[in-house]
Amino acid sequence: MGLMEYIHKRKFEITPEPKPGVPPEGERLGFVIHKHAARALHYDLRLELEGVLKSWAVPKGPSLVPYEKRLAVMVEDHPLEYRDFEGQIPEGSYGAGGVIIWDRGYYHHPSAHDGQENRKLLIEGLRKGALKFILEGERLHGEFALVRSGQGGKTWFLIKKKDGGAGLEAALRENRSVASQRSIEDILGNTAPSQTTKRILNRMHVQEVIDSDIVKGTPIRPMPHAIKPMLASTVRQPFDHPEWVFEVKWDGYRAIAEVHEGRVSLYSRNGIPFDRRFPSIAEELRRCGFNAVMDGEIVAVDARGNPDFQMLQHHRVSRGGHLLYYAFDLLYFQGHDLTGLSLTIRKDLLKKILPTSAKIRYSSHVVNEGTLFYNVCKEKGLEGIIAKHAHSTYEEGRRSDLWLKVKTRLSQEAVIAGYTEPHGNRENFGALVLGVFEGDEFRYIGHVGAGFTSKDLKEIGERMTSLVREECPFFSRPPTNAPATWIEPKVVCEVAFSGWTEDGIMRQPVFLRLRDDKTAGETRRETAAGSNEHRAPIRE
Numbered sequence: 068m069g070l071m072e073y074i075h076k077r078k079f080e081i082t083p084e085p086k087p088g089v090p091p092e093g094e095r096l097g098f099v100i101h102k103h104a105a106r107a108l109h110y111d112l113r114l115e116l117e118g119v120l121k122s123w124a125v126p127k128g129p130s131l132v133p134y135e136k137r138l139a140v141m142v143e144d145h146p147l148e149y150r151d152f153e154g155q156i157p158e159g160s161y162g163a164g165g166v167i168i169w170d171r172g173y174y175h176h177p178s179a180h181d182g183q184e185n186r187k188l189l190i191e192g193l194r195k196g197a198l199k200f201i202l203e204g205e206r207l208h209g210e211f212a213l214v215r216s217g218q219g220g221k222t223w224f225l226i227k228k229k230d231g232g233a234g235l236e237a238a239l240r241e242n243r244s245v246a247s248q249r250s251i252e253d254i255l256g257n258t259a260p261s262q263t264t265k266r267i268l269n270r271m272h273v274q275e276v277i278d279s280d281i282v283k284g285t286p287i288r289p290m291p292h293a294i295k296p297m298l299a300s301t302v303r304q305p306f307d308h309p310e311w312v313f314e315v316k317w318d319g320y321r322a323i324a325e326v327h328e329g330r331v332s333l334y335s336r337n338g339i340p341f342d343r344r345f346p347s348i349a350e351e352l353r354r355c356g357f358n359a360v361m362d363g364e365i366v367a368v369d370a371r372g373n374p375d376f377q378m379l380q381h382h383r384v385s386r387g388g389h390l391l392y393y394a395f396d397l398l399y400f401q402g403h404d405l406t407g408l409s410l411t412i413r414k415d416l417l418k419k420i421l422p423t424s425a426k427i428r429y430s431s432h433v434v435n436e437g438t439l440f441y442n443v444c445k446e447k448g449l450e451g452i453i454a455k456h457a458h459s460t461y462e463e464g465r466r467s468d469l470w471l472k473v474k475t476r477l478s479q480e481a482v483i484a485g486y487t488e489p490h491g492n493r494e495n496f497g498a499l500v501l502g503v504f505e506g507d508e509f510r511y512i513g514h515v516g517a518g519f520t521s522k523d524l525k526e527i528g529e530r531m532t533s534l535v536r537e538e539c540p541f542f543s544r545p546p547t548n549a550p551a552t553w554i555e556p557k558v559v560c561e562v563a564f565s566g567w568t569e570d571g572i573m574r575q576p577v578f579l580r581l582r583d584d585k586t587a588g589e590t591r592r593e594t595a596a597g598s599n600e601h602r603a604p605i606r607e
Contacts, residue, residue, distance in 0.1 A: 070119060072143035076161040084156065085148035094182055096189070098202060099150040099171045100129070102242070104251045104271040105164035112139065112225065114174060114200065116189055119144040125225055127278070129207060131236055133229035139213060141221040153244055155254050164267045165254040167244035172204035196223075205245045208232035242275070265423040272419045273357050277401050281412060285403040294323045294398065295464030296336045296362055299453055299472040301593050305441035310458065312411065312432040313440045316451040316472055317393050318374040319366035320584040324392065327358045333365075335584040341365060344383060348392045351426040360399035361417065362461075363430065366391050373448065376580055394421060395430035398461055406461035413461070437473075445475040476563055479503075479573060481512060482587040483558045484540050486531060487549040494521075495528030499560065499578070500551055502541060503590045511545035512571060512592065515562050518578035527581065530558055559585040 070087045079086055099120070101111040110128040113120035123139040130137050153167045176192070177199055179185035192198035196215030202208060209232025216222040227233055243250050251271060255264050276282055305313075322341055325332040331349045333341040342349045345365055367379035367388035378388035397417035398406050405413050418429045433440050434457070441452050451474035459469040481501035489497045498516035502509050519527075534554035539545075559582040564573040571592070 070144055070146055073145055076143065078160060081157055082160045083152075083154045085146060085152055087146035088148055095173045096175065096185065097150055097171070098174045098204065100169045100204070100207070101153070101166050102128075102169040102251065103162065103164060103166050104255070104267045105156075105162050106267075106270075108271040108274045110169060111142075113145055113150065114189075115147060115150070116186070116193065118147070120147060120149055121193065123213065123223060123225070128239065129211070129225055129227065131207075131227050131233055131239060133227055133233045136224040136226055139223040139225040141223055151246075153246060153249070153254065158263050163263065165251040167249060167251055167254060168246040169241070170204045170206040170245055172202060172207075174200045174202050177201050177210055199228075202232075206238040206241060208235075236280075240280070269420075269422045270356070276416050276419050279416075281408070282400060282403050282405070282416070285405055285408065287402050288399075288404045290325065290327055290358060290399055290402075291360060291404075292325065292332070293334075293338060294325075294360060294362075296321060296323060297396075297462050297464070297470060298336075298466040299455075299470035300466055300468050302454075302471045302473055305438045305452065305473045306454070307435055307437050309435045310456060311437060311454050312414075312434050312457050313437045314395055314430055314432045314453045314455065315393075315444060315449060316453050316474070317364040317366050317430070318376045318450040319364045319379055319393075322363055322365045322392065324352050324359075324361045324363060324394070326352050326355050326361070329353055337584075337586045337589060339584055345390060348390055348426055351424050352392065354424075355420075355422055355427075357420060358399075358401055359397060359420070361394045362396035362398060363392050363394035366393055374450070380580060380583070391426055391428050393428050393430040396461065398463075406463065409458045409460070410455055411457045441473055441475070449475065451475045477565065477593070478561055478563050478579060479512070479576075479593050480559055480561050480582055480585055480590045482509070482556045482590050483527075483531065483554065483560055484509070484511070484556050485547075485551045485553040486528075487514070487516075487547055487551050490549075493524065495524040496531070497549055498547075499527070500545065500547060500553075501560070501562070501573075501576075502556065503592050504588055505592065508542065509540055509556060510571070510592075511541050513564075513573040513576055514547060515573075515576040515578050517576070518562070523578065527558075527560075534558070556587050559583075559587055559590060 077084055096115045098115065099113045103109055103111050110125045111122055112125055113122045122142045122145050124142050125137055125139045127137055155165050156163050175185050176188040179188055198213040201210050209230040210228035212226045212228065214224050214226060216224060252268065255268060321336045322333055331342060331352045333349050335341060348365060366374045367382055367390055369375050369388055375388055382388065394417060397413045421427060421429050437454055444452055451472060454471040454473065456469040481503055483499050484502045485500040486496035487498045489495060498514045500514045502511050531554050534557060536553050536555055539553050540556045561579045561582050562576045563579055564576040566574045568574060
């Protein structure tokens with residue numbers, strides 16, 4: 068093939084790749100395998116022969132399973148100097164991306180007795196399209212074959228022969244250079260990452276997760292739909308424990324994201340669609356380039372980066388704040404059900420595959436230090452923390468005591484059952500009469516008259532007008548401080564309060580906001596189980 072094609076494809080004034088020289092051939096023939104993150108992550112097998120490096124791009128890398136075929140596309144010859152090359156090929160160059168020396172060493176024909184016969188047999192095999200060779204590398208050992216598909220084409224197959232080097236799959240999981248011990252991330256991290264570099268790294272990480280033994284060991288299933296998310300129980304106090312991790316309790320809309328073949332379904336825990344309400348989030352998820360089901364929270368943050376629920380609730384009208392999707396769990400990925408994996412493994416996989424994005428963020432965690440983390444969140448005015456057992460599996464639709472929420476303030480989701488008449492200068496209504504469902508029974512938990520803005524009074528008043536009914540929705544009519552107008556129990560709100568009375572009524576409730584993402588039937592009285600600092604760890 069010669070080196071003219073290699074020279075023609077490269078701009079040596081900008082690329083660090085070596086120009087062809089005249090390096091002497093040694094007595095032994097060398098090989099190198101480059102790991103190359105460009106438009107797609109792949110491996111380049113290069114065999115020294117006839118004064119050049121004969122080269123094949125192997126998309127999935129070599130296999131150590133005997134007789135398993137791996138596609139190998141023959142590319143242009145490379146100069147012998149290329150066996151020592153690793154680094155970043157800049158944007159605008161052919162093959163732009165990161166390159167490391169993944170393996171290197173010497174190779175020979177299995178039937179050769181001396182150097183001259185070795186070269187002769189290798190050249191004959193190359194010409195015939197059936198090249199047999201034995202690698203003596205730092206990672207790969209034993210006999211392989213390159214077999215051409217068709218006459219004179221560039222499509223070949225790389226095949227491992229059955230011998231002592233077969234089956235040593237651990238070598239394939241190595242991701243650092245045998246020459247410098249650098250990873251591709253290290254190579255590309257030497258400069259400020261461009262959008263192209265970010266895309267390269269994202270694709271590389273996704274491919275590494277797809278090829279990982281962890282994912283391959285999980286059940287293969289069709290993508291699930293209409294997921295009911297796993298829910299957390301409530302506890303009063305934060306705690307420390309080495310087998311628990313602690314996340315921020317984001318003040319937003321809980322949202323499941325299904326990403327499949329470029330289509331996105333984004334919905335609340337009760338199935339309310341969010342795709343059209345938050346199209347910029349859906350569009351960003353659409354660009355992920357993989358099939359997955361993620362659990363997370365849609366949040367609107369202010370200029371300081373603090374979550375603002377009111378800003379989120381009115382975003383369609385005001386366009387205020389910056390929308391984010393904080394992903395904190397990965398339930399399904401590329402045909403594999405991950406719900407049986409431990410939480411920390413699922414989160415690690417999620418962190419690797421999430422693209423670098425202005426709108427999609429990974430929700431990180433701290434280990435053990437739950438009390439300190441809670442205090443920091445409280446100082447910053449955040450809603451609270453979520454404690455999760457590190458080994459917990461994902462239990463769809465279940466409220467588990469392996470996931471716990473610790474709020475920085477007491478709050479309760481409640482259903483509006485009616486309202487009292489306004490007094491003085493107030494318009495629309497005086498107080499809201501509230502209840503929650505306990506099983507199939509609708510129970511009164513108090514009424515709230517504080518915390519409303521004029522906008523709240525108008526919006527809630529207009530919403531209740533069409534829901535007015537004559538009968539009280541409670542089994543027994545509760546006491547109110549003024550005559551009440553009853554409505555269909557459909558609208559959900561959230562209130563802050565100081566505690567419960569002995570007969571189950573909220574003390575000092577203050578209105579916080581409407582909860583359009585919740586349905587009336589899922590409201591439950593918030594009861595704390597107490598501190599979990601002495602909770603026994605899960606035994607595997």
